[in-house]
Amino acid sequence: MRHLATLALALALPLPAMAQEAPEAAPSPGEIVAGAPADQWIAIPTEDLLVMTLSPDRDGTPRQAIIQLMPPPFSQGWVGNIRKLGAAHWWDGLAIVRVQDNYVVQWGDPDGEDAAKAKPLPKNLVTMSEGDYVLPWRSEGGEAVVTASGQYQAKKRAVENARQRSAAGPNVMVIPDGPPRDSYAMIASFYRGWPIAAGGVGSGSVWPVHCYGMVGVGRNDSPDTGTGAELYTVIGHAPRHLDRNIALVGRVVEGMENLSSLPRGTGPLGFYETAEERVPIVSIRLASELPEAERPHLEYLSTESDSFAHYADARANRRDPFFIVPAGGADICNIPVPVRRAAQ
Amino acid sequence: MRHLATLALALALPLPAMAQEAPEAAPSPGEIVAGAPADQWIAIPTEDLLVMTLSPDRDGTPRQAIIQLMPPPFSQGWVGNIRKLGAAHWWDGLAIVRVQDNYVVQWGDPDGEDAAKAKPLPKNLVTMSEGDYVLPWRSEGGEAVVTASGQYQAKKRAVENARQRSAAGPNVMVIPDGPPRDSYAMIASFYRGWPIAAGGVGSGSVWPVHCYGMVGVGRNDSPDTGTGAELYTVIGHAPRHLDRNIALVGRVVEGMENLSSLPRGTGPLGFYETAEERVPIVSIRLASELPEAERPHLEYLSTESDSFAHYADARANRRDPFFIVPAGGADICNIPVPVRRAAQ
Numbered sequence: 001m002r003h004l005a006t007l008a009l010a011l012a013l014p015l016p017a018m019a020q021e022a023p024e025a026a027p028s029p030g031e032i033v034a035g036a037p038a039d040q041w042i043a044i045p046t047e048d049l050l051v052m053t054l055s056p057d058r059d060g061t062p063r064q065a066i067i068q069l070m071p072p073p074f075s076q077g078w079v080g081n082i083r084k085l086g087a088a089h090w091w092d093g094l095a096i097v098r099v100q101d102n103y104v105v106q107w108g109d110p111d112g113e114d115a116a117k118a119k120p121l122p123k124n125l126v127t128m129s130e131g132d133y134v135l136p137w138r139s140e141g142g143e144a145v146v147t148a149s150g151q152y153q154a155k156k157r158a159v160e161n162a163r164q165r166s167a168a169g170p171n172v173m174v175i176p177d178g179p180p181r182d183s184y185a186m187i188a189s190f191y192r193g194w195p196i197a198a199g200g201v202g203s204g205s206v207w208p209v210h211c212y213g214m215v216g217v218g219r220n221d222s223p224d225t226g227t228g229a230e231l232y233t234v235i236g237h238a239p240r241h242l243d244r245n246i247a248l249v250g251r252v253v254e255g256m257e258n259l260s261s262l263p264r265g266t267g268p269l270g271f272y273e274t275a276e277e278r279v280p281i282v283s284i285r286l287a288s289e290l291p292e293a294e295r296p297h298l299e300y301l302s303t304e305s306d307s308f309a310h311y312a313d314a315r316a317n318r319r320d321p322f323f324i325v326p327a328g329g330a331d332i333c334n335i336p337v338p339v340r341r342a343a344q
Numbered sequence: 345m346r347h348l349a350t351l352a353l354a355l356a357l358p359l360p361a362m363a364q365e366a367p368e369a370a371p372s373p374g375e376i377v378a379g380a381p382a383d384q385w386i387a388i389p390t391e392d393l394l395v396m397t398l399s400p401d402r403d404g405t406p407r408q409a410i411i412q413l414m415p416p417p418f419s420q421g422w423v424g425n426i427r428k429l430g431a432a433h434w435w436d437g438l439a440i441v442r443v444q445d446n447y448v449v450q451w452g453d454p455d456g457e458d459a460a461k462a463k464p465l466p467k468n469l470v471t472m473s474e475g476d477y478v479l480p481w482r483s484e485g486g487e488a489v490v491t492a493s494g495q496y497q498a499k500k501r502a503v504e505n506a507r508q509r510s511a512a513g514p515n516v517m518v519i520p521d522g523p524p525r526d527s528y529a530m531i532a533s534f535y536r537g538w539p540i541a542a543g544g545v546g547s548g549s550v551w552p553v554h555c556y557g558m559v560g561v562g563r564n565d566s567p568d569t570g571t572g573a574e575l576y577t578v579i580g581h582a583p584r585h586l587d588r589n590i591a592l593v594g595r596v597v598e599g600m601e602n603l604s605s606l607p608r609g610t611g612p613l614g615f616y617e618t619a620e621e622r623v624p625i626v627s628i629r630l631a632s633e634l635p636e637a638e639r640p641h642l643e644y645l646s647t648e649s650d651s652f653a654h655y656a657d658a659r660a661n662r663r664d665p666f667f668i669v670p671a672g673g674a675d676i677c678n679i680p681v682p683v684r685r686a687a688q
Contacts, residue, residue, distance in 0.1 A: 058402065101601045102556050102680075130668050181525045183675035212446050212581045221665045237556045237581050237677050241662050244669040257445045257608040264601040318585050321565045324474050325588040331527035331675065333581050336446075 026319030029311050033338045036307035041299040042193065043342060044068055044253070049287035049296060050086055052107075054096070054258060055280040065255035066287075066296055067215055067233075068339075070194065070248065073135055074208050077128040078217050078247045081228035086286045088122045090229065095278035096262065100270025102236030105259045106218055107281060108229055121229055128225045133244050134205035181329060184209075184240045188332035190303035194251075195332045197243060208248040211238050211333035215250040235260040238333040253298055253339040301338040311338070370663030373655050377682045380651035385643040386537065387686060388412055388597070393631035393640060394430055396451075398440070398602060399624040409599035410631075410640055411559055411577075412683075414538065414592065417479055418552050421472040422561050422591045425572035430630045432466045434573065439622035440606065444614025446580030449603045450562055451625060452573055465573055472569045477588050478549035525673065528553075528584045532676035534647035538595075539676045541587060552592040555582050555677035559594040579604040582677040597642055597683040645682040655682070 027035070048071065054063040069079050085091065091107070098106035111117035182188035185197035188209065195214075198206040210216065215233045219226030225247065233252050252259065262279060265272040272278050287295045301308050315335045317326035371379070392415065398407040413423050429435065435451070442450035455461035526532035529541035532553065539558075542550040554560065559577045563570030569591065577596050596603065606623060609616040616622050631639045645652050659679045661670035 099605075101604055133668070181527050183525050183527065183673045183678075184671050222668045238675075240678065241659065241667075241671045241674065243671065245662075245667050260445055261443075261605050261607055263605055315585070318589075323585075323589050324477070324566045327528050327585045327587065329527045330585065331582075334527075334584065 025321065027314065028318070028320040029314045031320075032307060032311045032314055033301060036301055036305070036311075036338075040302050040305035040307045041340075041342070042302050044298045044300060044339075046287040046295050046297070049253075049298065050082070050250070050284055051287050051290065051294075051296065052091075052255075052284045053282040055282055063255070063258040065258050066253050066298070067250045068253045068298070069250045070208065071192065074194070075132070075217075075247045075249050077126050077132055078226070078228045078249050081125045082231075082249060083286065084122050084124060085227075085229055086284055087289070089283065089285075090119070090122065091281050091284040094119070094281050096259075096272075096281065097265075097278055098232070098269060098271045099235075099262045099265050101264045103234070103239060103270065104232040105235050105262060106230065106232035108218065108231065110275065110278060112230060121227060125227050128247065130223055130225060132225070133247055134207040182332060184243060190308075190332075190335075190337065193300045193303050193337055195335075195337070197332070205244075207244050209238070209332060210234055210240055210242045210246075210248065211251075211336070212236070213252045213256050213336075214248050215252060216242065217247040217249055219246065233259055238331075240333075253300075254296065254341075297342040297344065298339055299342045303337060308337075311335075369665065371658065372662070372664040373658045375664075376651060376655045376658055377645060380645055380649070380655075384646050384649035384651045385684075385686070386646050388642045388644060388683075390631040390639050390641070393597075393642065394426070394594070394628055395631050395634065395638075395640065396435075396599075396628045397626040399626055407599070407602040409602050410597050410642070411594045412597045412642070413594045414552065415536065418538070419476070419561075419591045419593050421470050421476055422570070422572045422593050425469045426575075426593060427630065428466050428468060429571075429573055430628055431633070433627065433629075434463070434466065435625050435628040438463070438625050440603075440616075440625065441609075441622055442576070442613065442615045443579075443606045443609050445608045447578070447583060447614065448576040449579050449606060450574065450576035452562065452575065454619065454622060456574060465571060469571050471571075472591065474567050474569060476569070477591055478551040526676060528587060534652075534676075534679075534681065537644045537647050537681055539679075539681070541676070549588075551588050553582070553676060554578055554584055554586045554590075554592065555595075555680070556580070557596045557600050557680075558592050559596060560586065561591040561593055563590065577603055582675075584677075597644075598640065598685075641686040641688065642683055643686045644684075647681060652681075655679075 048069045050067040050069065052065045052067065054065070056062050069082065070076075094107065094109050096105060096107045097110050098104065109119045111119065182197060185199065187198040189196060189198075191206075195209045195211050196206055197209050208214070212234050215231055217226040217228050218230030218232055222245075228247075228249065231249070233256075263277070264270055265277065267273040301311070312330070312335045314320075316330035317328060319326060392413045394411040394413065396409045396411065398409070400406050413426065414420075438451065438453050440449060440451045441454050442448065453463045455463065526541060529543065531542040533540060533542075535550075539553045539555050540550055541553050552558070556578050559575055561570040561572050562574030562576055566589075572591075572593065575593070577600075607621070608614055609621065611617040645655070656674070656679045658664075660674035661672060663670060
């Protein structure tokens with residue numbers, strides 16, 4: 001199962017730095033997000049949300065986490081499997097089995113490795129291959145949105161140019177300019193609300209990246225690529241070495257603290273050593289399957305918007321009163337995409 | 345209070361890539377660390393360890409975290425204050441007051457902002473200035489260990505050359521080659537066991553960086569630089585925008601999970617909203633003050649050792665069986681410095 005993503009590329013010459021003297025009280029990234037116009041927020045379809053309900057905590061407080069599934073063109077084979085698993089209520093009664101500090105929280109079937117006891121999977125899951133971790137990336141027209149300077153001032157114009165050029169067809173992926181000097185890839189940027197990385201211009205590939213809160217597909221040693229029944233989320237520093245080695249299928253957009261604050265497992269790799277330590281999963285549901293009154297309505301700040309460019313620039317160059325020295329850059333995972341409840 | 349660090353610099357021309365075909369079962373980073381010879385581990389003086397004892401958890405299980413204070417030449421004014429606060433048993437009976445998801449756990453005096461109720465500080469704390477966040481960096485001899493390629497194969501030779509050149513005196517800081525393409529600084533590398541970053545060759549400055557588990561000095565808006573009475577540790581993706589804006593004074597080397605898994609605070613910035621939510625600090629002691637039988641003995645893998653170079657290379661290029669595609673790089677915070685209990 002492969003997708004062909006062609007890339008509309010528009011040359012953006014690095015512009016001279018346009019940063020001006022900071023005004024007296026420059027807005028913080030949070031203030032920029034709070035001030036973003038309503039039309040720069042994009043609703044997340046309830047079809048793309050999974051609602052995970054854990055057993056209540058020791059005080060009886062309910063615990064939920066909401067996961068946004070990754071939209072096309074990435075990882076859609078695994079995402080399709082996850083939709084089927086959710087529709088089958090497959091995870092109900094299973095558990096969080098692993099919490100490794102500064103790494104991942106993982107859930108699924110505690111007996112999944114034991115063929116005699118494993119919970120049967122739905123019959124219609126697709127099998128994915130190693131090659132599906134990335135999308136091939138083909139340059140078209142020899143022009144690139146990407147600039148080495150990473151100037152967000154330049155980005156707006158470049159993205160607009162590319163968007164006009166790419167209006168021709170739906171199979172065109174525009175990768176906008178991003179932060180400079182990624183440690184893992186030629187380019188790191190955002191594509192329709194998701195952090196991505198890519199190889200060299202005109203060749204290579206493009207892939208989603210392992211930032212805090214991203215959700216991926218557990219697997220055994222290669223070439224096994226996992227079904228999507230075993231999932232994890234990142235609870236520490238971005239483990240970018242997993243990029244292109246594991247399928248990323250979504251991200252936690254609400255209730256992350258109910259996963260990240262769980263007790264760490266004391267077994268190898270942070271697995272819980274006894275059944276009692278595991279955290280029971282009451283249910284995992286596609287939000288679209290819930291009664292209307294229970295469906296979460298969430299929206300993200302468009303990563304192609306002016307407000308996001310302003311926010312990303314402020315994350316890279318903090319000018320609010322607390323700060324003395326602006327960093328002059330930010331790595332892709334230090335620019336989390338803002339997500340919030342939509343006004344009803 | 346300033347330190348002058350001069351820099352012995354040895355030109356290391358980027359060598360051609362020397363990576364060879366991966367052997368059948370390449371060792372994992374953990375296996376490389378486990379196999380490192382005893383003489384490549386460096387004992388951490390008990391004088392540099394703080395033992396933080398929290399109240400037991402709800403099951404009555406004791407909770408401790410051990411912090412290694414940062415050695416010279418960084419942040420020694422604040423570190424000196426912290427030694428005095430520890431010797432005065434100043435933190436005993438205070439609390440963890442803030443847990444912000446994907447950011448920090450912070451502890452100190454819950455009444456610290458209220459002059460009428462704040463716990464008096466020891467009288468002899470020094471006042472530090474903004475300039476003390478970084479060390480001035482002066483190139484000497486026009487040669488640099490730093491290479492843009494970040495080849496760890498090249499590193500070993502370059503470090504050895506630099507070490508020989510720098511044998512002249514104790515005031516010489518050698519910054520070895522590090523991972524390529526840091527998003528925040530010209531150079532990111534390790535110095536005597538600590539992650540550091542630095543500006544351009546021949547100018548700029550050098551500073552420790554905010555990786556997971558690093559401990560820093562809480563403060564109010566600039567130019568306040570804090571005393572060291574209010575401390576925090578990083579529990580999420582490296583907030584590198586805090587580099588050069590806050591003093592880093594150490595890192596958690598054991599028991600991190602007792603901090604990172606605490607319930608997140610629900611107030612602004614993750615502060616706990618009620619006194620009941622706070623986690624009481626029973627005591628914080630310099631390990632050297634404890635009875636000999638209670639002193640922790642820890643050691644770290646020398647960042648100037650062959651084994652560390654091998655480990656760092658393996659972190660950047662995973663070749664153990666799980667992996668399909670080696671990343672080809674690693675950011676400085678994705679190469680945590682190994683620390684372990686010393687054999688007694």
